[in-house]
Amino acid sequence: AGLSPERRAALGASLPLVQRDYRFERVWFWGCIQGVRGAYYIAEGLGPDRAAPRSRLYSLNCLDWSLLTPATKEMLALAEQVKGRFQGDPSFEYSLAEINAEAAARLIESGKEPVIKEEARLIATIEQIDRAVGIVPRGAFVKTPLGSVHENRHFEGLSLVEAKKLSSYFHFTEPVNLKNKTLLEKADLDPSTDFLDSLEHDIPRGSWSIQLEKGGTVVVLRSLLWLGLTFYHVPMTKQFGYVYFGTGEKNLDLPFML
Amino acid sequence: HGPYRPHEPGYGLDQPGYSPYEDEIPDPQARMLAIKNAKAYLLKTSTRSGLNLYDHFANILTKILDEQPANTVDIIENISKDVKWAKFQKKMDTLRDEHLIPPTFEAAEKCKALFVKEGGEEEREEVEEEMPSLPNVMETAFYFEQAGIGLSKDECYYIFLSLKNLINVQPIQTCRFWGKILGLEMNYIIAEVQLREGGEEEETGEEGEETTAEGEKEMGEAEEGEEKEKEAEPPKSTYKPPPEVPKEENGTGTNKYVYFVCNEPGKPWVKLPPVTPAQIVCARKIKKFFTGRLDAPVVSFPPFPGNEANYLRAQIARISAGTHVSPTGFYQFANEDEEEEEGGGDTYEENPEFEPPPVAEMVESLATWAHHVKGILNQGRCVWINPSQKSEENEEEEDEEEEDKEEEGEEQQEERGPPLLTLISEDEGMKDLPAWTAQASTDLIPQYSLAILQSNRWPGAYAFASGRKFENIYFGWGHKYSPESHTPALPPPAQAEFPSGPGITETADPTVEEEMAFKAAQEEALAGAEEEEDEEGEDD
Numbered sequence: 114a115g116l117s118p119e120r121r122a123a124l125g126a127s128l129p130l131v132q133r134d135y136r137f138e139r140v141w142f143w144g145c146i147q148g149v150r151g152a153y154y155i156a157e158g159l160g161p162d163r164a165a166p167r168s169r170l171y172s173l174n175c176l177d178w179s180l181l182t183p184a185t186k187e188m189l190a191l192a193e194q195v196k197g198r199f200q201g202d203p204s205f206e207y208s209l210a211e212i213n214a215e216a217a218a219r220l221i222e223s224g225k226e227p228v229i230k231e232e233a234r235l236i237a238t239i240e241q242i243d244r245a246v247g248i249v250p251r252g253a254f255v256k257t258p259l260g261s262v263h264e265n266r267h268f269e270g271l272s273l274v275e276a277k278k279l280s281s282y283f284h285f286t287e288p289v290n291l292k293n294k295t296l297l298e299k300a301d302l303d304p305s306t307d308f309l310d311s312l313e314h315d316i317p318r319g320s321w322s323i324q325l326e327k328g329g330t331v332v333v334l335r336s337l338l339w340l341g342l343t344f345y346h347v348p349m350t351k352q353f354g355y356v357y358f359g360t361g362e363k364n365l366d367l368p369f370m371l
Numbered sequence: 372h373g374p375y376r377p378h379e380p381g382y383g384l385d386q387p388g389y390s391p392y393e394d395e396i397p398d399p400q401a402r403m404l405a406i407k408n409a410k411a412y413l414l415k416t417s418t419r420s421g422l423n424l425y426d427h428f429a430n431i432l433t434k435i436l437d438e439q440p441a442n443t444v445d446i447i448e449n450i451s452k453d454v455k456w457a458k459f460q461k462k463m464d465t466l467r468d469e470h471l472i473p474p475t476f477e478a479a480e481k482c483k484a485l486f487v488k489e490g491g492e493e494e495r496e497e498v499e500e501e502m503p504s505l506p507n508v509m510e511t512a513f514y515f516e517q518a519g520i521g522l523s524k525d526e527c528y529y530i531f532l533s534l535k536n537l538i539n540v541q542p543i544q545t546c547r548f549w550g551k552i553l554g555l556e557m558n559y560i561i562a563e564v565q566l567r568e569g570g571e572e573e574e575t576g577e578e579g580e581e582t583t584a585e586g587e588k589e590m591g592e593a594e595e596g597e598e599k600e601k602e603a604e605p606p607k608s609t610y611k612p613p614p615e616v617p618k619e620e621n622g623t624g625t626n627k628y629v630y631f632v633c634n635e636p637g638k639p640w641v642k643l644p645p646v647t648p649a650q651i652v653c654a655r656k657i658k659k660f661f662t663g664r665l666d667a668p669v670v671s672f673p674p675f676p677g678n679e680a681n682y683l684r685a686q687i688a689r690i691s692a693g694t695h696v697s698p699t700g701f702y703q704f705a706n707e708d709e710e711e712e713e714g715g716g717d718t719y720e721e722n723p724e725f726e727p728p729p730v731a732e733m734v735e736s737l738a739t740w741a742h743h744v745k746g747i748l749n750q751g752r753c754v755w756i757n758p759s760q761k762s763e764e765n766e767e768e769e770d771e772e773e774e775d776k777e778e779e780g781e782e783q784q785e786e787r788g789p790p791l792l793t794l795i796s797e798d799e800g801m802k803d804l805p806a807w808t809a810q811a812s813t814d815l816i817p818q819y820s821l822a823i824l825q826s827n828r829w830p831g832a833y834a835f836a837s838g839r840k841f842e843n844i845y846f847g848w849g850h851k852y853s854p855e856s857h858t859p860a861l862p863p864p865a866q867a868e869f870p871s872g873p874g875i876t877e878t879a880d881p882t883v884e885e886e887m888a889f890k891a892a893q894e895e896a897l898a899g900a901e902e903e904e905d906e907e908g909e910d911d
Contacts, residue, residue, distance in 0.1 A: 115516075117518055117519035117813070118516065119812075119815065120519060147825075150808070196854065197804070198804060266440075266442075267446050267449040322554075324557065324558070327482075340848060369657075369857055370659050370850075
């Protein structure tokens with residue numbers, strides 16, 4: 114999976130324009146979700162605070178981008194019920210009555226139609242993926258005493274030994290397990306860089322595949338829970354990033370497959 | 372204020388007239404003394420680390436002035452830490468270098484070995500006559516790149532070179548880059564190959580040896596069984612496992628091609644064993660990730676007969692059967708009579724009169740594509756076989772049982788799959804999902820666009836066509852897509868125990884006392900009965 118030269122060229126031309134129009138400090142290509150009849154190309158943009166909720170845009174051809182509304186809890190709950198591939202058409206409506214009669218009834222009561230649009234499902238899926246498997250190497254981001262998160266300009270990359278360990282990578286979302294660590298573990302943490310959850314305690318164990326390619330010049334992590342998410346890092350350099358190329362479906366068979 | 376007021380070392384301190392505290396210590400003598408004291412303080416060596424502040428500041432400032440980073444004051448603490456850290460690095464240097472060298476540079480050496488050009492001129496002349504066709508991997512990669520599929524150019528070139536090595540080593544007739552399957556620890560690069568006839572004979576020789584070895588084993592076991600029967604043994608179970616469906620011959624059906632795999636280009640190629648129907652049937656029921664090691668066991672239920680190499684081979688066979696397509700009409704049956712045979716034509720050849728339809732048509736209508744690999748039946752083979760008509764090595768027992776099996780065999784209906792060159796428009800979709808998605812690679816430049824097919828049943832299988840060129844490839848994890856979650860087979864219910872009844876329930880044997888008491892009680896009862904009879908008799 115990848116991008117054709119045409120799409121790459123189009124991205125190079127359209128993303129800077131997006132940055133200009135929406136006044137983002139950083140904008141990057143997040144990935145591509147393949148539907149049955151077409152694919153969605155997703156980009157994300159951020160302002161100065163890197164931990165702020167991200168603005169997401171989608172495009173069907175890498176040229177014209179449309180902003181997506183932020184995800185709400187309702188959307189997330191409904192989207193988890195919908196199974197199957199994306200259709201490729203953002204206005205496609207999934208009929209909720211078949212999927213979850215209760216939710217449909219609730220919607221009808223509140224006066225809305227019992228459908229969920231593919232756009233909402235798209236928003237919820239991207240949010241879920243970012244929350245569940247969006248990762249960064251340890252030390253790449255620092256938290257200032259004021260609470261805002263910045264890139265660590267002094268980050269020089271993980272060493273080869275560190276790069277093979279799952280504990281050197283963090284989920285870039287609100288930490289859940291941090292408070293549950295024992296006092297002994299907390300004493301070793303550096304509050305400016307260790308303010309996120311590491312990958313070690315992900316359930317189920319083994320849901321990440323770490324590979325060193327080209328004899329250790331690149332370390333690639335692939336998530337097995339969301340098949341298609343690939344994270345790369347070149348040890349001892351500042352280069353890292355992740356991208357999603359997949360069908361946008363969670364791999365619920367993971368426990369059987371390990 | 373005293374002479375030990377901290378002020379910055381550096382510019383202007385020693386020059387009269389520029390010090391910021393000139394007005395505070397007017398007397399030059401006292402100021403010089405203050406400066407000396409301050410410097411002495413800075414030069415004081417720390418008792419713990421052996422550093423002194425003066426040298427440390429000097430190093431920091433040198434570093435900052437050399438590198439001139441932006442917004443230095445924000446990262447000054449980190450710079451200070453780094454300078455201290457750098458001091459200790461030299462002692463550990465040799466150890467660290469030794470640790471780092473092996474993996475990166477070994478891999479680089481292997482890749483470099485790929486580039487070595489082989490042979491002298493004489494060998495080249497001989498080789499040209501029988502040169503097997505090395506596929507032009509770079510050309511294929513170019514076409515797939517237009518669709519947004521594929522590996523990086525570097526990796527493709529390494530694969531190209533390793534395929535060339537493979538051809539030089541093994542007796543190969545045709546060769547194709549099949550694709551890449553991802554695994555947990557390592558990935559697999561797979562080449563689909565047809566061996567030359569000499570190579571195949573060797574394999575059958577090996578198989579012959581294997582079967583004779585198995586036959587000897589069976590004989591050995593039978594002898595042991597006879598010996599055991601002489602000793603008192605519990606009754607032998609009359610369970611005979613259902614007859615094993617024989618695997619297909621090399622060169623036909625699921626074993627039409629031989630597959631070689633390697634973990635990374637540069638590593639040696641390993642041949643995968645031919646696939647048996649039992650393995651395919653089991654592979655359909657399980658869904659496991661590949662670890663990347665061919666000898667890893669596949670722990671699953673139902674238990675997979677084989678290790679990861681067999682599982683990989685079975686998945687490759689399923690993917691090939693399900694997703695290898697070509698434009699309709701490119702291949703035609705070699706002999707038209709063969710179509711009418713039950714087995715279906717297995718051979719096809721290129722149609723010299725094939726005229727490729729335009730790309731737009733190939734995208735719109737799926738009827739322009741056809742499978743050129745036979746589908747796999749439920750039995751696990753491409754050609755159905757009745758397992759009870761199997762072996763010629765019949766002992767008398769088997770002869771008797773054959774009659775029973777033939778009756779059962781009639782119940783097993785002959786399975787027929789779709790014939791060889793079926794159009795893919797007849798592939799069933801799952802629920803609302805069509806089996807294939809067709810797209811053109813670009814809308815902007817229609818003259819040079821390709822038709823791209825993506826399989827929805829096997830995510831990761833792609834095919835492209837452009838004029839007379841077409842190719843199939845697979846990049847993925849090696850699993851079939853199912854809209855419902857994978858439900859593993861449940862273990863069979865536990866066998867019911869023999870119903871308990873008085874006949875077989877264990878009871879304790881009565882002890883001697885109990886027996887005597889029972890006997891006494893019986894005699895009393897008898898005596899009592901006789902007395903009653905006597906009494907009745909007397910009454911009469």
